[in-house]
Amino acid sequence: MKAGYYMAFFALGAILGSFFNMLIYRLPRNISIVAPRSFCPHCGKQLKWWHNIPIVSYLLLGGKCYYCKSPIGVRYLLVEIITALTLVLLYAKFGLxxxxxxxxxxxxxxxxxxxxxxxxxxxxxxxxxxxxxxxxxxxxxxxxxxxxxxxxxxxxxxxxxxxxxxxxxxxxxxxxxxxxxxxxxxxxxxxxxxxxxxxxxxxxxxxxxxxxxxxxxxxxxxxxxxxxxxxxxxxxxxxxxxxxxxxxxx
Ligand SMILES: [Zn+2]
Structure with missing residues (x-):
């Protein structure tokens, strides 16, 4: 049972981390956080859903844009992992x-x-x-x-x-x-x-x-x-x- 919670919190944290990545890019640049769908900051192409799976997509695409092959900052992966681990550790410390x-x-x-x-x-x-x-x-x-x-x-x-x-x-x-x-x-x-x-x-x-x-x-x-x-x-x-x-x- 407990292992299930850990996995669920890790997944939830990775998804939340992916949202944080968008905030980190968009908030200081005053880009709406709702309107444009995720896009590559280099070539501007819209990303497909499977380019956008937290942690997994970064590793599958080798840290590069699917279209223009520009490198995607390792920060994207880091933020997703940090957020996922944060939720896991908080659950370990405090429980539900x-x-x-x-x-x-x-x-x-x-x-x-x-x-x-x-x-x-x-x-x-x-x-x-x-x-x-x-x-x-x-x-x-x-x-x-x-x-x-x-x-x-x-x-x-x-x-x-x-x-x-x-x-x-x-x-x-x-x-x-x-x-x-x-x-x-x-x-x-x-x-x-x-x-x-x-x-x-x-x-x-x-x-x-x-x-x-x-x-x-x-x-x-x-x-x-x-x-x-x-x-x-x-x-x-x-x-x-x-x-x-x-x-x-x-
Ligand atoms: Zn691109």
Missing amino acids: TEKMLWASLFLLPLIPAAFIDLEHYILPDSATIGTLVWGLISSVGHISPVSIKASVIGALVCGGAFLAVAFLSKGGMGLGDVKLAASFGANFGLKVGVTSLFVSVLLGALVGIALMLLRKKGRKDRIPFGPFMVLGAYACTFFGKELARLYLGF
Whole structure:
């Protein structure tokens, strides 16, 4: 029985990932997400349904457009696999519970947001404010792990802390990051929320230093912070209590 659920969540996640790929391409370019059917960004030809099966089609077509043979970014495959694995891991952690519903609606929108930030340096409001509102709503009735009071305080403190950093760094940190920090506070509460921000700062710093040492990026080059925040959110969804004890000591 359980294996069936795992397979179903993997398939559902792959389909959702395919939808995220469309969002990642279309949202920043202001292309309608309903009107044109999927097309190749190189030759513009419309894709047939069997070019569009998540994960499978990418592998069958060898990562190339069926018509013009232009390479399709490996990102398409990655996003589908990441989304599928996210749902599988959430099911493994929480089972079919309200907590799984909470964590899914919190983490899943962050996947397209991270990839959009990586490419365009924007975090869409639909993901940041959307998950912030979800954190507040889901704290009512024990769907999320925190009380409504903890959710509000978490949002104010985490959002406020990043707002101060954004103000002091004069544009070094964007408002999208501030909204996302508030969302983490709303979803995790104060303790785990602050921890998730610590984890993202640590990961961002490590990768930033590594890139500088490899001379891939100069000190002035911008590295989007959103993807590191999303990694922090993942870490704290699965190991929030443990990481809080490690970082904050309680
Ligand atoms: Zn093509």
